[in-house]
Amino acid sequence: MIEADLVIIGAGPAGMAAAAQAADCGLSVLILDEQPRPGGQIYRDVDRAAPRHGAILGKDYTDGLGLTDRLDHPNIACLFGTSVWQIDPQAAVSFSRDGRGGVARGKRLLIATGAQERPMPLPGWTLPGVMTAGAAQILLKASGVVAERAVLVGTGPLLYLVAAQMVRAGTPPLALVETQTRSDFLRSLRHLPAALLGSRTLLKGMGLLATLRKAGVKRYKAAKDIAVEGTDRVTGLRFAHGGQPHQLECDTVLLHHGVVPETQATRSLNLPHRWNARQRAFHPVTDRWGRTALPFIFVAGDGAGIGGAKAAAYEGTLAALEIARDLGALSDGDRDLAAHPLRLRLWMERAIRPFLDTAFPSFAAALAPADDTLVCRCEEVTAGAVRRYAALGCLGPNQLKAFGRPGMGPCQGRMCALTVTELLAVHHGTSPKTIGLQRVRPPLKPVTLGEIAAMEGQGEQSTL
Amino acid sequence: MKTVFHNLSPDDTPRVRVRFADRELMLRDGANLAAELLAAGVMPFRHTPVSGAPRAPFCMMGACFDCLVLIDGVTRRACMSEVSEGLEIAVPGKADHD
Structure with missing residues (x-):
């Protein structure tokens, strides 16, 4: 068993910022991350890639170096290549690393597992x-x-960023097939004044579009009836645009078509989650410091609700300040003094979200896919099958597992x-909030019996 | 073979021998296994146990489990693995699950 004041799962912006702040307050910190090096997905491998491809990836990416640098602190220990597969409500974390199992326990636990892209089930989306x-x-x-x-294919700022990066890499994409419509744009305008607080982000977006225009990348907007073609692998894309095939x-x-909080860890703890109708996703319920219903467990970053990398770092720092106060390393007054400017910046950072969420809404045809489209990639369950089970009287996602196995394959839903x-919400004429998500059970990531058998630290203890 | 992915990095990393099914590949030591296999033209990575459909990496962040391969007999996500000398990779197929 490894012990520390604070154990953090995830070395993305939230986890790294929290570690740095907690370490500065004198706490011992242990970070666990599945990747071989720090950065999370947004700053993935930034230490190695920034010098090589910094010009292609851009400044928003190389900014991550400011966070990875701060991990080099005597109070911070990092275990990379480490998959967490179980968290118990007392905050003990079971993990696998190099073929061996282990357990880490912090006086406090911060879950900073970030986001994943919203699945976009379309005909042919499982093709290599x-x-x-x-x-x-x-x-x-x-x-x-x-x-x-x-x-x-799809919608959202990331689409433009990736396209611009491909242009700068000398390999422009053949086209962007975008799903947002003119009426989405008109609807988003009422959020524009607030978004101007994040004008830096807006200007950057316009810069990306200018890069695409200059490179002559064709953009098809308001695309419909999108299907990937191919039998053994992708050979093309079919869609309707302006009424023409x-x-x-x-x-x-x-x-x-957007990112959603990664909630496997928080759901496995049966923590309460809230449905965010604008972002069409669930996130764990926390207080303003990121504390969950289990008082020793905190969540920060996109895993607590989508806000982007900068917001994630502020949230991580705020959680660390409260944790330091909890553990007697910081007074209430010092915590609040440090938190005040962060809250203002966090508010500014989040101001653009309603505009982005409305201007680039998730693609309706992928939220309610056609009957013959696979929704569960692992167990190969179609949308039509889910609708049939619902018509037979299946009310919820957990019962649905017994009907047809969606969510029971290796990706665990x-x-x-x-x-x-x-799909169930539409069929039963209710809100996703009422339906809820599939229950998540450990192991959160695959673990071999050998790794469990080789669990180190049974009985012995090491303290950071 | 048609190039679907290309590598921008300077080729300054030593290459090591890796076996993927019946193919012998020279891949960059320590690099991400899924990326190296894609750059080497490997497609698909496996066939599903349910219908035998071909699959290849989808999310590259360990979430989708579509890049599963067998390394030393253990099912692993290629996107979460690194290239090392003498890696023996087998392709999971329907037979492994029957």
């Missing part, structure tokens, strides 16, 4: 060659690998849970 836009970006960050003949030949299709909930 279809990836998420985020996956393309990870390939570029972690490996310097770019797709040669790619079409980006279109077909593009390509080798890679990159999907994206990460790729289908939200879609299943949306």
Whole structure:
């Protein structure tokens, strides 16, 4: 058993900022992360990739170096390549690393597991060659690998960022097939005044669009009836645009229609979660410091609700301040003094979200896919099957597992849970909030019996 | 073979021998296994146990489990694995689950 004042799961912006703040307050910190190096997905591999591909990836990415630098602190220990597969309500964390199991326990636990892209079930989305836009970006960050003949499909700022990065890498995408409509844009305008607080982000977005225009990347807006073509792998994309059918030949299709909180860890603890109707996602309920219903367990960053990398770092710092106060390392007054300017910046950072969420809403046809589209990639369950089970009287996502196994494959519902909930909600004429998400049970990540058998620290203790 | 992915990085990393099914590949030591296999033209990575459909990496962040491969007989996510000398990779297929 490894002990520390604060154990953090996830070395993305929230986890790294929290670690740095807690360490500065004199707490011992242990960070666990599944990746071999710090950064999370947004700053994935930034220490290695910034010098090599910094010009392609841009300043928002290389800014991550400011956070990874701060991990080099005598109070911070990092375990990378470490998969957490169980968290108990007393905050003991079971993990696997290098083929061995282990347990870490903190006086406080911070879950900073970030976001995942919202699954985008379309006809053909399981074909080899279809990836998420985020996956393309990870390939570029972690490996310097770019797709040669790619079409980006969906909506949202990440689509433009990835496209611009591909342009700068000398491999522009063949086209952007975008799903947001003119009426989405008109609806978003009432949020524009607030969004102007985040004008830096707006200007950056316009810069990305200018890059795409200059590179001559074709953009199809308000696309409908999107389907990926191919039998063994992607050969093209079919869609309707302006009432006309279109077909593009390509080798890679990159999907994206927003990101959602990664809630596997918080759901496995049976913590209360709230439905955010504008972001169409669930997030754990926390107080303004990130404290959950289990007082020793905190959540910060996108895993607590989507706010982006900068907001995540502020939230991580705020959680660390409260944790330091909890453990007697900081007075109430000092905590509040340090928190005040952060809250203002966090508020400014979040101000643009209603505009973005409304201007780039998730693609309706992927929230309610056609009957023959797979929604559960692992168990290969179609939307039609889910609707049939609902018609037979199946009320909820957990019962649905018994009917047809969606959510019971290796990804444990990460790729289908939200879609299943949306489908059941529509069928029963209620809100996803009422339906809820599939229950999550440990192990959160696959673990071998050998790893459990080789659990170190049974009986022995080490303190950081 | 058609290039679907290309590598921008300077080729300054030593390459090591890796076996993927019946193919012998020279991949960059210590690099992300899924990325290296994609750059080497490997497609698909596996076939599903349910219908035998072909699959390849989808999320690249350990969430989707579509890049599963067998490394030393253990099912692993290629996107969460790194290249090392002499890696023996088998393709999970329907037979493994029957």
